[in-house]
Amino acid sequence: MRAAFFREAGKPLEIGTTADPTPAPDDVIIAVQRAGICGSDLHITQYGAAPSGTVLGHEFAGEIVALGSAVQGEWKLGDRVTALPIHACGECDACDKDLRALCSSNVFTGTGLARPGAYAEYVGARASTLQRLPAGVSFEQGAMVEPLAVAHHAVSMARIEKGAAVLVIGAGPIGAAATLFARLAGAGHVVVSERSDVRRQRALEVGATAAIDPVAENLGERFRAITGRAPEVVLECVGMPGLIQEGLAVAGVRARIVVVGVCFEEDRFHPLTGLTKEASIHFSQCYHERDFEAVIGLLASGKADARPLHTQTVGFAELPTAFEALRTAMGQCKVLIDPRG
Template sequence: MRAAVFHEAGQPLHIETVDDPRPGAGQVVIAVSGSGICGSDLHMTQFPGHTPAGLILGHEYAGTVAAIGSDVSGDWKIGDRVTALPLFPCRDCEACEAHLPQLCLNGRFAGTTLETPGAYAQYVAARADMLQKVPAGVSDVEAAMVEPLAVGHHVVERANIRKGETVLVIGGGPIGAAVVLFARAAGAGHVVVSEPAPERRARCLDLGATAAIDPQRENLGKRLDELTGTRPAVVFECVGIPGMVQQAADLAGVRGRVVVAGVLFEEDRLSHITGLGKEVSIIYSQAYTEPDFAAVIDALATNAIDATPMHTATVSLDQLPDMFESLRNNPAQCKVLIDPSL
């Protein structure tokens, strides 16, 4: 099969011919109809020594079942339209017993190890117990976006939004955009986005945000009060740079909830007196569960949400290396998909 292969930080991905994956016990092979480029993929390829040479990236995908391994339970057939949680959990740890495979202590994500290659390719292997069927009412483009949408759904679920509450979303990238979509669906009243890039602000408004603020040109707290008349009950931190959790705690209302979805690999500082004075709760959100995937698929199938504004481009494998590098600094793009058939 053809695949995009990572070799070295600072070098573009290489399009190569590699062996087709074969399904192991409990696995299926999926013919990829669409695979998304994630910001975490960009980060993985940025730092020398972080990512193994020879890795095939890609953990956002959908397609059709092409091969079925042994010991696969369920009514799966060749040709079934599917997506999958890109997880390989051990099923024998505290997290797995709590039905939280994304928190498995021994688990792996597709596209992060040489043993679990990802979907920047014509085919990808997945755990059969992680499969989800894609109904006819969900397009291939929508199916390929289920994974990042499920991240946003899980973030919003962690907040337990009450109808009419005011919400602030810090960061209007793909995850912030998905959070906007599901915060509105959950019944939030005001959903205000803080985002310096005008393209992202406009996209979040298209997805249902009630207002969008440029924090580099306006005082965020003052503008929030002008727009909503109240401090936010929920603040979603979807950036992942130092100082953002502190800003979220500063802006949250009394007994507000701060949900941290931004990934930050370095240490940060936090003044506890701010949160203590308002009894702010800080909640972390990691990936998704199987019910999150099912809820997203149902929302797409029933037109309860419209994720169309998030899809900004589709490229072929041959176009992927240049597009991949361009996304390191391109707020005009949101969710770029790879179609290996092009």
């Protein structure tokens, strides 16, 4: 099969071929119809956080083409699916609490050689992690379920009350999705802070009540002018040093700051800023299968429209260039890969 390989930091992905995968007893093989490029994939290649030869890609949807010998029951060839890209041990404290994404031994699909990802024609997945795609959910939507689930989980952790004033920092794929789910959760105001005018407009398309350019305006003052109060919930969806402190600084009394952005660098914030407000900081790392189920249900019912987030689809020929362009292409949101394109 064809696949895109990460070789070393600073070098573009390399398109090549490798043997078609065969399923382990508890696995299935999925013919990838669409795969998503994630910001964490960009970080992995920037920092060389995966071994040479890794096939990236943990956001995907496709059809089952092979079943492991132990897979029985509801799954059959041709089923349309996505999957949680999780391979947990099943025995640790996190797994005992049904928090497999937090398993200390977990291996995410597409982050190493043991579990090649979906930048390929085929990808393996544990049958226990599969999620069925209803007829009304396209493969494009199915490939976006994973990042949507990240945002859904973060919004669930935020415990947004009806009518609440919410600040979303960043309007990339996760920030835009968090905006969508915050509105669905009943927030009265969902104000997005974003430097890119294209992304600010996209945030408005998915439900933001207002969008602020934090370079041109004072974020705290402008938020209060729009909503009449300070944020009761802050969703940090960028992952750059300094943004936790920014969220604390603008947040209101007993506000909840949920950190969703993945920061690969050391960061600092002033505890006194949060102490004087009794603010709380929560880190939202991933998701639960219930988040996948909820997102698929919202897509199928039409209550959630993720189409504005999908900005481009590329084939393998375009993939290395498109991947590198995402490091600076602020106008893009979710770029999908068509392995057969």
